[in-house]
Amino acid sequence: MNNFSIETSQNVSILQKPAYLTDRIFAYLIDALIMGVYIFGVFFIVTGVSSTTFSMSLTVVLLLPVMLYHLLFELFNNGQSPGKNALQIRVIKEDGSAPSLGDYLMRWILRLLEITSLSGVIAILSIVFTNKSQRLGDLAAKTIVVSEKREIKQNLFFDIPVDYQPTFEQVIIFTDQDIQRIKNVYLSAKKNSNQFLLAQLQQKIIEKLRIETSLSPNQFILLVLKDYYFITKNQ
Template identity: 35%
Template sequence: MQTIRVRTTQNVFIDYPLASIGDRIVAYLIDRLILFLYILLVISLMVGMKAFENETLLITLGLIFIVFPMMFYGLLFEIFMNGQTPGKHAMKIQVIRLDGTPASVGGYLFRWLFSIVDFGIFGGVVAVVIIAVGGKGQRLGDIVAGTTVVKLAQQKEINSSDIFIVPESTYVPTFEQVVQLSTRDIEVIQRALDANRDHGTYQPIEIITEKIKSMLGIHSDLPPSEFLYTIVKDYNSLTAGR
């Protein structure tokens, strides 16, 4: 599977699997199908309301319930579904920034504006060619917005997000210095642990381990992954109830 290496704000490199062109095409077709079925439903309701007998009513309802949803479908879903549309959600793919963080509203807006070029006259051929040639999973709108589309990892029976569950009251933290870390630091650690678990990427957890040890003045012989899991559990335990 093709991947993209992104550099986080913590200067840590993490590999993300890129969404394949096939996944993106299927997601697009699912979204088109949903829109088609929605429009059929709206037209059926308009027929029942005899809207076609009143030109003013027809134009008003058509603009509000057909034209606007067709225009803003992708933009609004990506904004409110954190980089996904129903089609993308079904295919388990998501829009993110090139630094691995969620895209901004401005980024989604640029992607939407340039979709006219990507999916316009040639029906998506431009987008497919640019994605295939670019190597970063970016269509023109992504290049302008600084985004790409990645494949979300399959959830395993054990997920590193489980460590965010508040430990039992009897849990004794190992490294009390973790209170100096921020929530953002913990999110970066979790992302690196997920990358290690799902894709075998080992370098990020090694780099982060050394940075954490240096930052907090910790000396530990624990393996990197075990050390980072302990750090997050300790942080979660010590900051619970804040």
């Protein structure tokens, strides 16, 4: 599987890694298990209802969350269902931005054809044979599913002394995925000598950490990455 690049609003190329097919399948199985348990609970509840008409109506209402499961979770959980969250994969737009309601809706509608009605055969073939590992819903919505698995600790581009003292301990509020994104943007901006993007990235980090600094964007971002790695390396 090849990495592919997306373009930021400043036309800076950032590498993203498509999620492996196995990760997407396992994520689907986790979600299917969750939905299965929920459905079992619904039928357990309605079996105690004596009225057939009311029982059928109640079943339809209670099963709505299952029908809308992927749409609702991806829409309100930043592109992740519980299964995707567990496998650290996420739905994003091809340009790296967050998908819109229409994008998620398109993926959900085509899911009924690709996965629900045909046991996932079309989805698997599409993922295998497209350059960005996209199913038909992704192609239609111009979305991709990317992997956000931890890479920063295995792919450092700096050395940290044993007696290193962190400067910004607040970095612990970031997740590994946050730091990986920061690292990707930082390396891309450095490679393209894009000081504007570095300054933007620095400002976003400062706002998130609620701190002040007189360091240059390059010095500050590098320090944040070092601090995060040092603090979390033994966790």
